[in-house]
Amino acid sequence: MTEEKITMNNGRLQVPDQPTIPFIEGDGIGPEIWRAARTVFDEAVKKAFDGQKQVKWLPLLAGETAYKQTGQWLPDKTLTALRDYLVGIKGPLTTPIGVGHRSINVTLRQKLDLYACFRPVTYYAGTPSPVVHPENVNIDVFRENTEDIYAGIESDVDTDDAKAWKALLAKQGKLGKVRFPDTSAFAIKPISKQGSTRLVKAAIDYAFANNRHTLTLVHKGNIMKKTEGGFKKWGYEAAEEYGDKVFTWNQYNQIKADQGTEAAERAYQAARAAKKLIVNDVITDNFFQQALLYPEHFEVVATMNLNGDYISDALAAQVGGIGIAPGGNINYQTGHAIFEATHGTAPQFAGQNKLNPTSIILSGAMMFDYLGWSAAADLIRAGISQAIKSHHVTVDFAKNADATVLTTSGFGDYVARLIEELPRKAAVN
Numbered sequence: 001m002t003e004e005k006i007t008m009n010n011g012r013l014q015v016p017d018q019p020t021i022p023f024i025e026g027d028g029i030g031p032e033i034w035r036a037a038r039t040v041f042d043e044a045v046k047k048a049f050d051g052q053k054q055v056k057w058l059p060l061l062a063g064e065t066a067y068k069q070t071g072q073w074l075p076d077k078t079l080t081a082l083r084d085y086l087v088g089i090k091g092p093l094t095t096p097i098g099v100g101h102r103s104i105n106v107t108l109r110q111k112l113d114l115y116a117c118f119r120p121v122t123y124y125a126g127t128p129s130p131v132v133h134p135e136n137v138n139i140d141v142f143r144e145n146t147e148d149i150y151a152g153i154e155s156d157v158d159t160d161d162a163k164a165w166k167a168l169l170a171k172q173g174k175l176g177k178v179r180f181p182d183t184s185a186f187a188i189k190p191i192s193k194q195g196s197t198r199l200v201k202a203a204i205d206y207a208f209a210n211n212r213h214t215l216t217l218v219h220k221g222n223i224m225k226k227t228e229g230g231f232k233k234w235g236y237e238a239a240e241e242y243g244d245k246v247f248t249w250n251q252y253n254q255i256k257a258d259q260g261t262e263a264a265e266r267a268y269q270a271a272r273a274a275k276k277l278i279v280n281d282v283i284t285d286n287f288f289q290q291a292l293l294y295p296e297h298f299e300v301v302a303t304m305n306l307n308g309d310y311i312s313d314a315l316a317a318q319v320g321g322i323g324i325a326p327g328g329n330i331n332y333q334t335g336h337a338i339f340e341a342t343h344g345t346a347p348q349f350a351g352q353n354k355l356n357p358t359s360i361i362l363s364g365a366m367m368f369d370y371l372g373w374s375a376a377a378d379l380i381r382a383g384i385s386q387a388i389k390s391h392h393v394t395v396d397f398a399k400n401a402d403a404t405v406l407t408t409s410g411f412g413d414y415v416a417r418l419i420e421e422l423p424r425k426a427a428v429n
Helices: 030-048 064-070 076-085 104-111 160-171 193-209 228-240 249-259 261-273 284-293 305-318 358-371 374-389 408-421
Strands: 007-009 012-014 020-024 056-060 087-090 116-122 138-144 214-219 246-248 277-283 300-303 326-330 337-341
Touching: 020 030, 020 076, 030 358, 030 374, 030 408, 056 076, 076 087, 076 104, 087 358, 116 193, 116 305, 138 193, 138 305, 193 214, 193 228, 193 277, 193 300, 214 228, 214 284, 214 305, 228 246, 228 249, 228 277, 246 249, 246 261, 249 261, 249 277, 261 277, 277 284, 284 305, 300 305, 326 358, 337 358, 358 374, 358 408, 374 408
Parallel strands: 020 056, 020 087, 087 337, 138 300, 214 277, 214 300, 246 277
Antiparallel strands: 007 012, 116 138, 116 326, 326 337
C-alpha cells in the first residue's frame, strides 16, 4: 500500500485523503488513553467525511517503553519519522526528576524546532471545577517552546563550570549579586528577539484567523528587564508590523503622553469599535490574579517558556484540570507539529483502565483543525461536550450523584457512539 504523506507547500499544509500520521502511545497510562482516543478519532473522521477520508496510523517508540526495547529513550528512527511525516500525536512520556535523561518532550520540541506550544483552555459544562465561574475561562495560550531555562544550560555547585561562571561574574563586577556564590548552582535564561517575534506573530495570526480581539503579552519584565523585558519590547514591535490592523498599549501610552488621557481613550475605543486586535501586556504575577478574578478579560496570551508552563496548567485547573487540557507543539513555518496529552504518565494507575483520556482526545481535535479537517474536530468536541454534560465520565469527573462512571476504554466507546449519532456538522453547545 502506497503511503500518503502530509507535506508543506508555499507555507500551507497539503493533506491527502488518507494521510499517514505517526503516534506514540507513551508510558504508564499512555497505551490505555491512546486506544480510547483512537476509537474516537476514527469514528469522527469516518462520520465527518462519510468514509471518504481515513488516517493511516503509524506506531513509533519513545520514552521508557523505547528504552526497554531499543536502549534509546528517543530512537533515531522515531525522530526521523516525525521529521518526515510532519504531523504526529503522542501520549505522556516518562522523565525521571533530577537524574537520568533530559525531558523527551523538551528534546522533541528543540530538535524539531516546535517553537509554539499552543494550549487552548476552555470549559465544558458539567466538568467539576474549583472556581465559581469556570465558564468565563476561554483563553488560548501561546508559550514559546525552545528557549528560556528549558535550554538546559546549567552548572552544578562547585564544578569547573560553576567556577568559570563565578570568575566571569567577578570580572564583570557582578559576583556580589550572588548571595551564596560558593554553594550556588547556575543556569542561563536565553530569550531572543527572533524566538520572541515568531511566537508573538503566531499568536497574532491565530487571533486574526479565529475572531479573537485581545492579545496579552505576559512577562516579568519589571525584574528581568533584558530577557522578559525584551520579550515585551519585541512583542510590541512584532505587533506594530501589522499596521492599522492592531492597536497596542504602546500606542495608547504614546497618545496619552502627546495628547492626554482623553485622546488616548478615544483612540482605544475607536480601535475596539473597528474590531482591531488590541495588544496589551501584564506582569506575570498580576496575570495569575487577574485570570482568577476576571478571566473574561483575556482571549489570547503569548508568553515565554517557563511562564507558559505555569500559566497553562494553572488555567487548566480552573476548567477541571490537565486531564481535560489539550496541547500542541507547532512550527507554523515548516509545518511540523506534535499534539499531545498534557498530563503525566501516572504509572501507579497503568493497566487499570480507569483514568481520563480527554486530554489526548481533545489534542486530536486540535490536530484535525490543524490539518484542515475541522468537521472531524467539531464532532470530537461535540461528543466530549455531550458526554460530560450527561455525566457519563471517568472516575475523576464523577462528582455528581447521578454520574455514570466509565472506564478509560468505556469513555472512548461512549464518545464514539455519540459522534455516530450526531449530525455530520456538529458544534459544542
